[in-house]
Structure formats: C-alpha cells, structure tokens
Amino acid sequence: MPNKESKIPNSTIERLAFYSRPLEALLKSGPPIISSEKLAGLCGVNPAQVRKDLAYFGEFGVRGVGYEIRDLLKEIKKILATDRKWTLCIVGMGNLGISLIENENFRKRGYLFVAAFDSDARKTGRQLPCGLTIEPERKIRELVRELDIEIGVITTPSRAAQRVTEMLSAAGVRAILNFAPTQVRTPERCIVENVDFSVKLESLVYHLERLYKGKRSA
Amino acid sequence: MPNKESKIPNSTIERLAFYSRPLEALLKSGPPIISSEKLAGLCGVNPAQVRKDLAYFGEFGVRGVGYEIRDLLKEIKKILATDRKWTLCIVGMGNLGISLIENENFRKRGYLFVAAFDSDARKTGRQLPCGLTIEPERKIRELVRELDIEIGVITTPSRAAQRVTEMLSAAGVRAILNFAPTQVRTPERCIVENVDFSVKLESLVYHLERLYKGKRSA
DNA sequence: CCATACATGTGCATTATTTCACAATGCCTA
DNA sequence: TAGGCATTGTGAAATAATGCACATGTATGG
Numbered sequence: 181m182p183n184k185e186s187k188i189p190n191s192t193i194e195r196l197a198f199y200s201r202p203l204e205a206l207l208k209s210g211p212p213i214i215s216s217e218k219l220a221g222l223c224g225v226n227p228a229q230v231r232k233d234l235a236y237f238g239e240f241g242v243r244g245v246g247y248e249i250r251d252l253l254k255e256i257k258k259i260l261a262t263d264r265k266w267t268l269c270i271v272g273m274g275n276l277g278i279s280l281i282e283n284e285n286f287r288k289r290g291y292l293f294v295a296a297f298d299s300d301a302r303k304t305g306r307q308l309p310c311g312l313t314i315e316p317e318r319k320i321r322e323l324v325r326e327l328d329i330e331i332g333v334i335t336t337p338s339r340a341a342q343r344v345t346e347m348l349s350a351a352g353v354r355a356i357l358n359f360a361p362t363q364v365r366t367p368e369r370c371i372v373e374n375v376d377f378s379v380k381l382e383s384l385v386y387h388l389e390r391l392y393k394g395k396r397s398a
Numbered sequence: 399m400p401n402k403e404s405k406i407p408n409s410t411i412e413r414l415a416f417y418s419r420p421l422e423a424l425l426k427s428g429p430p431i432i433s434s435e436k437l438a439g440l441c442g443v444n445p446a447q448v449r450k451d452l453a454y455f456g457e458f459g460v461r462g463v464g465y466e467i468r469d470l471l472k473e474i475k476k477i478l479a480t481d482r483k484w485t486l487c488i489v490g491m492g493n494l495g496i497s498l499i500e501n502e503n504f505r506k507r508g509y510l511f512v513a514a515f516d517s518d519a520r521k522t523g524r525q526l527p528c529g530l531t532i533e534p535e536r537k538i539r540e541l542v543r544e545l546d547i548e549i550g551v552i553t554t555p556s557r558a559a560q561r562v563t564e565m566l567s568a569a570g571v572r573a574i575l576n577f578a579p580t581q582v583r584t585p586e587r588c589i590v591e592n593v594d595f596s597v598k599l600e601s602l603v604y605h606l607e608r609l610y611k612g613k614r615s616a
Numbered sequence: 617c618c619a620t621a622c623a624t625g626t627g628c629a630t631t632a633t634t635t636c637a638c639a640a641t642g643c644c645t646a
Numbered sequence: 647t648a649g650g651c652a653t654t655g656t657g658a659a660a661t662a663a664t665g666c667a668c669a670t671g672t673a674t675g676g
Contacts, residue, residue: 187632189632189633190601191633191634192633193600193601193604193605194597194600194601196600196604197594197596197597197600197601198581198597201579202581205580215652215653216653216654217653222581223581224581226634226635226636227635227653228634228635228636228637228655228656229634229635231653231654231655231656232633232634232635232655234654234655235654235656239654239655241653241654241655242641242642242643242653242654243640243641243642243643243652243653243654243655244641244642244643244644244651244652244653244654245643245652245653245654246653246654247654259604260600260601260603260604261603261604261606261607262600262603266603275493275496275497275501276494276497276501278493278497279492279493279494279496279497280595282493283493283494285579285596286596286599289596291596291599331599331602331603331606354606354609355602355603355605355606357595357598357599357602361419361503362419363416363419363420363441363442369609371605371606371609373598373599373601373602375593375595375598376416377498377575377593378415378503378504378507379412379415380575380591380593381504381509381549381575381591382411382412382414382478383408383411383415383478383591384549384573384575384589384591385478385479385480385549385573386477386479387411387573387589388479388548388572388573388589389479391572391587391589407662407663409663410663433622433623433624434623434624435623444664445623445665446625446626446664446665446667447663447664447665449623449624449625449626450625450626450663450664450665452625453624453625453626457625459623459624459625460623460624460672460673461622461623461624461625461670461671461672461673462622462623462624462670462671462672462674463622463623463672463673464623464624
C-alpha cells in the first residue's frame with residue numbers, strides 16, 4: 181500500500197461502504213465470485229468506477245474471473261477500518277437518539293454505544309432497553325476518558341449542538357456524527373460528518389417540482 | 399429564468415438547502431443584510447461558490463451591498479419548492495419511524511405526514527402522539543390516492559424496502575426518501591434519495607484510522 | 617457631482633471526478 | 647501446452663465542479 185492514498189476522493193470512501201451492503205447480502209446466499217459489472221449494477225454505478233475505487237487500495241480481483249466476495253468484503257472492511265470495534269457515545273436522548281442506540285445494525289457492524297447523555301434532568305438516571313443508563317451531560321468528560329470513547333453522536337436540538345460538540349471534543353472524542361441540522365465548528369483535530377435529513381428532502385422536492393412542470397427546457 | 403437550469407449540479411441544490419439554515423437563524427436575530435463572504439463562512443464553503451450557486455437562478459444580491467436575508471431566503475425556498483406544503487407518508491413504524499413522524503422540524507418546514515403504515519399487526523391500529531393511526535400496508539394504495547400523498551418515507555428493515563418501494567410507487571407516490579441501508583430500484587418515474595447513517599459512520603472511521611497512524615504519506 | 621469603497625456576477629483557469637477503451641493477465645478446455 | 651474467453655487494472659480523454667480575479671454596478675461621503 182504505497183502513498184497512492186494521498187488523494188483519494190471522499191466519494192470513493194462512501195462508495196466503498198456502499199458496495200459492502202450488497203456484498204454482505206450475497207455472502208449468505210450467492211455465488212462466491214462477483215464481477216465489477218454485477219456489483220456496479222447492484223449499486224447503480226459504473227463498472228469502471230468500482231474497479232478504480234478498489235484499485236486505489238490494491239489489486240483484489242482476478243482478471244478474467246472477478247472478485248471473490250468473501251475476500252473483497254474483508255479487504256473493504258480493512259480499508260474502512262470496520263474490521264474492528266469502535267466505541268461511541270450519544271448525546272441527546274430524544275426519539276432519534278433512542279432509535280439509534282437501540283438499532284441493531286450498529287452493533288452488528290462493530291459500533292458499540294457505551295454511554296448515553298442528556299441535559300434534561302427528567303431523563304437522566306433512566307435505564308434504556310439496551311441496558312445503558314442516561315447520564316447527565318456534565319459526566320461527558322469523565323466517561324469519555326474512562327470508557328475510551330472515540331466517536332460522539334449528536335442528536336440534540338440545533339441550539340445545543342455547538343455546545344455539545346465542544347464538550348465532546350474537549351473530552352477527547354476524535355470524531356463526531358452530527359444529526360442536528362446545523363453546522364458545528366470543531367476545535368482542532370476533531371472530524372465531523374453531518375447527516376441532515378431535511379437537506380435530502382429538499383433536494384427531493386426540488387427535483388419533483390421540476391418534473392411536474394414539464395421538463396421543457398432541453 | 400432561462401434554461402440555464404439544464405445542468406445544475408446536484409451539489410448546488412444541496413448547498414442551497416444548507417445555506418437556508420443559518421439564514422433562518424439570522425432572520426430572527428441578525429442584521430437584515432449578509433454578504434456572500436459571511437454566509438460562506440457560516441457554511442464552511444467558498445464565497446464564490448455561494449454566488450455561483452445563486453447565480454444559476456437569478457440575481458438576488460445588490461453589488462457593493464450584499465443579499466437581503468429576508469428576500470434571499472424567500473428566493474431559495476421558491477427554488478427548492480419548499481415555499482409550499484408537501485404531503486408525506488411513512489412506512490415502518492419502528493423507533494426511527496416514530497422519531498421522524500414526531501419531529502417538529504418537518505412540520506415547520508411544510509412537510510406534513512398524513513399517514514403511517516406498518517406491516518406488523520401488533521402495531522396497526524395504534525394511535526401515535528401526533529394523532530395519526532398506524533395503518534396496515536395493504537391500505538397504502540387507497541390512502542396515497544385519497545390523501546394525495548406525494549412523497550413516501552421508508553423506515554422499514556432492509557429486507558422490506560424493495561417491496562415497500564414498489565407498493566408506494568405503484569400507488570402513485572412520486573418520490574421516496576429511503577432510510578433502509580439498501581439500494582432500492584424504482585420502476586419508472588419515481589425519484590429516490592437514500593439516507594444511510596452507517597455510510598457516514600464508515601467514512602468517519604476511515605478518516606479517523608488514517609489520523610491515528612501518522613498521516614506520514616505526503 | 618465626483619471619487620472611493622465595497623460586494624456582486626461571471627469568464628476563465630484550475631482541479632477533481634468519472635468514464636472510456638484497451639492492454640495485461642489468469643482461467644479453462646482440448 | 648497453446649488458444650480462446652472473460653474480466654481486471656489503468657492511462658488517457660471527457661466531463662464536472664470549484665475557485666480566482668476582475669469588470670460591473672451600487673451606495674456613500676465630501
């Protein structure tokens with residue numbers, strides 16, 4: 181693995197994650213080999229794209245044959261660093277927070293929620309179905325260190341997101357997944373990814389609207 | 399508005415939605431005017447990008463001055479077609495489904511959930527806090543027509559996503575927002591947007607891992 | 617009424633990403 | 647062991663997105 185990795189598009193990384201979905205499904209019930217063309221078809225992308233994305237990281241296929249699904253999946257997981265466990269905490273135990281922490285998919289993929297926080301005193305102390313107890317926000321610092329938490333997930337209202345970001349990164353969290361529909365600024369070396377549902381919705385209605393009124397522009 | 403719109407990048411559309419967040423906040427408590435530089439700063443993008451994104455749709459600013467926040471927001475909403483109400487339904491009333499349907503942000507932005515479906519007979523008939531009753535999936539066809547539902551939101555497990563997509567699009571839904579971590583194929587003229595949390599998480603851990611091991615590649 | 621300051625709108629260069637198209641290469645069969 | 651088939655890996659072309667830099671136009675102050 182040379183330093184070819186210097187400039188890998190972020191979209192490649194997201195696609196790798198994306199490829200792994202159908203691969204996992206095929207692992208159970210499919211043939212042992214898949215071609216870039218088949219995989220591309222399943223993911224709705226171009227076959228050359230699949231090959232190029234993989235080529236950034238090595239040669240995983242066999243010419244004239246294809247990719248062994250089992251191996252390919254293992255390689256992708258190694259690349260993405262999902263071949264190990266990650267410890268997470270979540271801040272903001274509203275409906276969304278609860279749905280994430282109870283979501284089996286995360287656990288299955290090695291993302292372990294080990295702490296849950298909320299600022300609301302009526303919620304703290306309550307035990308969740310997954311076994312965790314909701315802690316007050318002031319314990320963030322202590323627990324992040326004690327439990328060696330690497331990633332923080334924010335599911336608070338927008339107005340709290342910046343404050344929580346600062347608490348988390350000050351406590352030593354290295355990355356943040358932010359569900360609040362607001363841009364958070366991170367001090368120093370802390371990575372953020374935003375997930376904003378309504379941005380997707382708005383992109384959807386934009387396109388919808390153009391379809392209604394005949395696409396009479398071309 | 400000429401046919402300049404023929405080839406507008408999708409990223410422009412998503413950014414427009416993105417710009418509207420800080421604008422809404424500023425509307426309440428800020429000055430009435432903003433420059434592309436300020437807005438860009440708030441959104442973490444390049445000022446020229448902001449101007450170019452807007453320029454696809456018209457001239458909304460005043461040279462030497464900036465953009466009037468109130469007007470700009472109105473224009474963006476017009477562009478995105480969020481200046482009107484949209485009717486939605488949701489399929490899959492697990493934790494995630496509930497958190498979406500109860501989310502006030504959607505209602506405030508004009509996205510109205512008017513029906514909720516689930517295939518589980520233990521859930522159907524139950525009334526939600528928002529007032530809706532969970533309906534069985536077989537009523538999708540009937541209710542989509544009756545209530546003139548334009549957008550379907552899928553929060554089912556992966557294995558059900560494709561089936562539900564087909565039911566929705568057959569019933570006449572024009573667009574689908576899919577939260578299941580799987581690629582759905584839409585028959586004909588139905589638009590899909592996917593929201594996949596774990597893809598974001600995996601992109602996050604990829605970058606995290608590279609930071610740990612010194613970025614000794616450049 | 618002119619000069620100055622400021623910020624937009626935009627042509628163009630730059631950079632990034634995607635796709636094509638084909639040489640390289642491993643499998644299989646005879 | 648050679649020849650044919652299939653599919654990868656990859657340079658080079660095409661396409662797309664971003665950012666610069668400046669001409670254009672507006673407001674303001676003397």
